[in-house]
Amino acid sequence: MTAPAHFGDRLSAAVAQRESQIVLGLDPDPAKLWPGAGAAAAPEAVLAHCRAVIDAVAPACVAVKPQLACFERLGPDGWRVLHAVCDHARDASLLVLADGKRGDVPVTGRVYGEALVGVLRADAFTVNPLLGRDALQPFVEAGRAAGAGPFVLVRTSNPGAADLMDLELATGEPLWERLAAMVAGAGAPGASGLSDVGAVTGATVPAHLDRMRELMPRTPFLLPGVGAQGGDVAALGPAFAPGRAGGLVTASRSIVNAHSEGGGAPGEAARREAERLRELAWSLA
């Protein structure tokens, strides 16, 4: 595959090629790994686990989303394992979406951009926009230079998200609408029609999705909260308005721990659940 230089185009091509909008979340907990392994060798056990999960479910997915916290918890070996997991995902032809929700002053944002895109070679990465437009810009630029893309938090799926993101501004709209406008303004569409700056849009509040799509008509949405966090994939229709790549459906525990619900070998159960989600999401667009 020749990789178009625009993130929205790359994402559209990858979703079409793999016939999947499913993003496999990797949140490895050393206490809950399969194939089971002792905590004494936690970093190696986590690496083996992540490789096994990727091998099992890659055919149903378009990307993996390693949760950086889970690798940092491994200590000095954490980032070595993270790099190795990302390499393994690329070998399986999956995009890598580094989930770190980074955000800092511009000079540091440039360093995060180097770390995530230049060194880790992530295709996409999550960003926290609290520090404003000048702080978001280095992430956008780092992505753009490499055909990678930031996914910016607009509304997250935890109950406490309402504390700040739903606050009503003096101008009448909730804060998350201001975040949405910032995201829409930061991105530029490619030939596919999809923007090169995405948004994290919590699927636990599907009522917001229509309005989000209105404010960000060309933005790829990263939809967390499906499965273990309580989201409902069938409620995600508006996300796919600009095309199937307009909505990426993330699931981690519901896939990785599928065997504890339905029984069977962990790999087989995970593959079945990922394929079930893939078919469901694909049928919505």
Place this chain on the structure above:
Amino acid sequence: MTAPAHFGDRLSAAVAQRESQIVLGLDPDPAKLWPGAGAAAAPEAVLAHCRAVIDAVAPACVAVKPQLACFERLGPDGWRVLHAVCDHARDASLLVLADGKRGDVPVTGRVYGEALVGVLRADAFTVNPLLGRDALQPFVEAGRAAGAGPFVLVRTSNPGAADLMDLELATGEPLWERLAAMVAGAGAPGASGLSDVGAVTGATVPAHLDRMRELMPRTPFLLPGVGAQGGDVAALGPAFAPGRAGGLVTASRSIVNAHSEGGGAPGEAARREAERLRELAWSLA
């Protein structure tokens, strides 16, 4: 020193013992290290540099603040070097304030808490509050269990901070005042009178400091922006109202690169600049 279990008390004791409120920011750039070293061996060069800087300026400081982005940029060896730098700082009797501005949904916040406090053994760490109270809580709890403390972003020092943090809410106050109230509510004071949850309060807007102190009377303030970012240490008076440990003055480039301003050996120049800042801040309280 017996370490009290309350972060505010630990911080007060450390500031009193070292007669310093200076936090040395470590933002190593492989292209600008002393003693100079090639990028081919960047991780080892960064480690040698950070150790040399700590050795030079530790006597004037109470803590180091490694910028996690700068270690993640080093690739798979990044967190190994970060752990080694933190070990070296502890050997020099400095507190470690891990500057990663983390923030995520509660289940992931607990993992970051483990990573930062349990594994990296940070005494303090910066947190992004955008995801709300339930997302802040795991950071507060992780700190409290270890006598460590979160410093929560309330108002940062970059120009774009005004985009969101200064937005006027329907209730009349700017968003940062809501963040300040969240921080004040999350903390609990110790015997020293200082709270165990801190705030990042950008020193480039000193006019806000009086109001911040009013909203967060017992909160330790982390004051970035001094030196290279344009802040003025003499304007920080209100920060010290609850005692000298109420205001931690961070400086990184202005200390580490002091030799490029005033000449001399890098270590000597850095030590002189750190000592100058230490005396100035100490004289304000």
